[in-house]
Amino acid sequence: MTESEPRPDRYLRCQRAMFEAPAHALIDALAAALREHYGVLAVDLLLADYELNVLCPVIGVAEPVPVTGSAAGQVFVDRRAIVTEGPEGVRLLLPAAARGDAAGVLILDLEARPGPSELDELVFLATALGHDLRAADSVTDRYRNARRRTALTVAAEMQWHLLPGRSCRKPEFALAGQLEPAYSVCGDNFDWAAEDDHLVLTVTNGHGTGIEASLLTVLAVTAMRNARLASPRISDHAALADQAVYAQHAGRRHLSSLLLRFDLDTGMVAAVDAGSPMVLRLRGAELTQVNLEAQLPLGMFESTVYVEQTFRAEPGDRLIVLSDGVHESPYGNQRYTEQGRLRQTLVGTRRLPPAEAVRAVLADHNVFRQGVPLDDDAAIVVVDWAGRQQP
Template sequence: MSARPASVGSFLRQAPPDRLPEVVAEHLRTWFPVAGTEVLLSDLTLSSLWPVLEPETPPGSALEQRCFGSQQPVTDAALRRVLLPLATWGDRIGVLRVDLTEAPGHELVTELTGVADELALALRAADKDTDRYRQIVRRQRLTMAAELQWDLLPGRSLTGERFRLAGQLEPAYAMYGDHYDWAVTDDRLTLTVLNGQGDGIEAALLTTVAVNAMRNARRSGANIVEQAELASDAIYSRHGGTSHVATLLLEIDLSGGTVEAVDAGSPRALIAHEGDIRPVTLEQQLPLGMFGDSRYETQKFQLESGDRLLVVSDGVHAAAPGGKAAYGDSALLTALRRTRLQPPTEAVGTVIRALRDYHAGDDQEDDAVIVCLDWLRGTA
C-alpha cells in the first residue's frame, strides 16, 4: 500500500457538504484496516445518537453514549471497534464508529482520532449548506418558533483554556422565547440568557430581534451596557412598550474572574463551589423594550478559581407544576448538587432531566434554559 495521506481534511474540503460521511468512510476503507464505519449525530435533546450512513439502523448503544458523554475514545477489543467523539471547540456533535480488521492499538487510535477531528470541523462548517444532518438530529417536526430559536443558538457547548461552558434549551421542539447566546474574544466571554415575552412565533421573533441587536452592538465593539440599550431601543421602536425581553447580560474577564452584569429581568444566576451554592444578588433593572431611551448600569461580582456559574431562565426557577412550590425554591438546589462532579455538558442535562421529573408528566408551561460555566483558573 502506498503512503497514507497526511490528512483527510483536503478530501473533505473538496467534497459536497452533504457527502462528508461517505468521504470519510471511503478514506478509512482505503487507508486503514477498516471493515465498517458509521457517523452518529446527537439529537436535539442530547439524549440519543442517530446513524447517518445507515439511517434505518438503530440508534447508538450505551458504549456510544459513553464516548459522547466522556469525550474520550472508547475501544471494544472483542468487537475490534473504536468509538471517537466528534466535537469542535468543545461543542459536541456526535460519535464516529470504526470497526477494524485488527485489534485497535494506541497508534491506530491516535490516527483515527485525527480523522474524527477533521470530520467534526467539516460537519460544523457544512451545516449551513445542507439539510441532511439537521434532518438526522431532529426526531420530530419543530414548530416555527423552535426553528427560529435553534438557528439563533451559538452552539451547545464551548471550551477554552480557562473555562468550560454548556447550555441547554427545553423543550426542544416547541419553544416560547427563552434563549441563550455567547461569544468569546481574547480574554472576554459575553454570556446572555433571555426570555422573550409571550409564546410561540411572537416570542421567538421578539427574542430574535433582541439577540441580533446585541450581537450587532457587540460586533461593533460596544460594551454590555450599550448592547442592552441598543436591543431595548430596537424592541421599543417595533412594539412601543407593549412587549419586552427579560435579560441577564454578563461579561466575564477570563483572566481574573471579574464579572460585569446587566440584570434586566427574570433570569437568575447562582455560584456553586465545593458543594456550596449561593445566589448572585443583583439589582434588577427594567426588561429590554419597556420604555424608550432606557438606560442601564453594570454591577460586578467575582468568580474564584474552580467556581461554577449557573444561569437559569424563569422556566427553570419559577416552574410550579400542579401547584407545587417553585422549582427554584429547593428542588433546583438539590439537582445542582448532583452535578458537582459532572462537566458542564453533563450538568445541564442533569438539571433539565430533574426539571422534567419535577413536572411528573405534566406539560411544561414555559420553555427552560440553563447555562453552566466552569471558570478554571486565572493567569498563572
C-alpha cells in the same frame, strides 16, 4: 490499513477527501477514505437529537442509541474516545466535536487494535469531521434532518438557527446550554462569543408564544450581537437591544435578559440583569445565588440606561443560569426551587461536565413535573470556570 503508505500521507488523504466532498456526502467520503487508507471495516455516524436524549444514525446503525447507559453516549458526554475489543475485532468510538461542541460520535470497526499514533490520527479525523459538520449545516439539510425525531415548530426552527452552539470549551472555561421544550421552544435563548481576553454570555427569557415570541427574541439577540461588535460594554449591548425592541413595539412587548462579560485574566464578571434569569454559583459544595440588582426588561421603556455590576468568578466555580421556565416552574402547588430540590440536583451533579449537568437538571425537572409538558420555555446554561493560568 495500507502499511506501505506513509502515515502523514494517509491521514492527509482522509482530510482531503472530506475537504473535497460535497457537504451532503461528507461522511460518505470520509468512510470510503477510512476503508481505503486505514483498513476500517465499517463506519457509523451518530448525531445527537435536539433533546440530547438519543444519538441518531446518519449511516451505519439503523436505530437511535440512548445517550444514557450506552458506550456511544458516554463518548458523546465525556468527549473522550473509547476502544472496545471482542471476538469480531476492535471498535473505536470517537467524539465528533468542534471546540468543545459535540455533534455526535464516529464509530469505526477494525480487525486489530490501532497503535497509539494511528489512534491519534483517527481521533483527529473525528474532530475534523466535527468541524466540517458545523460548516455543512449551512449548505445541506442532511445532518439537521438526521437529528430530528419529530418536526420542529417554525418558532423553534428560528431559535435553533439563532444559537451559537450548545457547548464551548477553552482553557479558561467550559460551558453548555440547552433549550426546552426542544422541538417547540419559541422565546428563550442563550448566546455567547469567546475572544482572546473575554467571554460574553447572554441568556434571554422570551415573552409570549409562537412566532411572535421568536421574532422578538431574534430582534433582541441580533441587536446585542450588533452592539457587541461596536462596544466592549455589556451595558451598551443592553441599551441597543432595548432601543431596537422599543422602536419596534413601543413598550407593548418586551423581554428579559441577563448579560455577563467574563475577563479571562482576572475572573471579574460584569453583569446586567435586565429581568428574570437567575444566576447561581456553586463554590465547592456551597450553592448561593449571585445577587444582582434587577433592572428594566429590554424594550419596556424608551432610552433605558443600564448599569453594570461586578462579581468575581474563582477557579473551580460553577455558575448556573436559569430562565424562569426552570426556577419558577410550578407543578401543583409547588415550584421547582422549593424544598431544596433544585439545590440538591445542582450539588449532586457537581462532578459532571457542564453538558451532562444540563441534561441531568432538565431530566430532574421533568421528573418534578411528572412528565407534564412545559407550559413555558426553559433555558439553562452551566459555566465551569478555571481562569487563566499565569506564566
